[in-house]
Amino acid sequence: MDEDVVLQIGREALYAIVYLAAPLLLSALLVGLLVGVFQAATQIQEQTLSFIPKLIALVVALIVFGPWLLEMQISFTRSLYLNIPNLIG
Numbered sequence: 001m002d003e004d005v006v007l008q009i010g011r012e013a014l015y016a017i018v019y020l021a022a023p024l025l026l027s028a029l030l031v032g033l034l035v036g037v038f039q040a041a042t043q044i045q046e047q048t049l050s051f052i053p054k055l056i057a058l059v060v061a062l063i064v065f066g067p068w069l070l071e072m073q074i075s076f077t078r079s080l081y082l083n084i085p086n087l088i089g
Helices: 003-042 049-082 085-086
Strands: none
Touching: 003 049, 049 085
């Protein structure tokens, strides 16, 4: 196994990580932004106010995107396992 193969596997792993984290991070970012605008408009400066809406948004995102995230992780892991003979020899 040479450096090009290792770099390709690493690149694919990083892409998989980004694809897996993006729906959750973007939903938390969007809810945090909306709560921040609400706090600025109403001048409520409670730090714990954004925690519960973000938590709810993450649970909803996991319910909505969960099957897709799981399928993506399984297919990536399956492709790694199936390529072990090609990587060794």
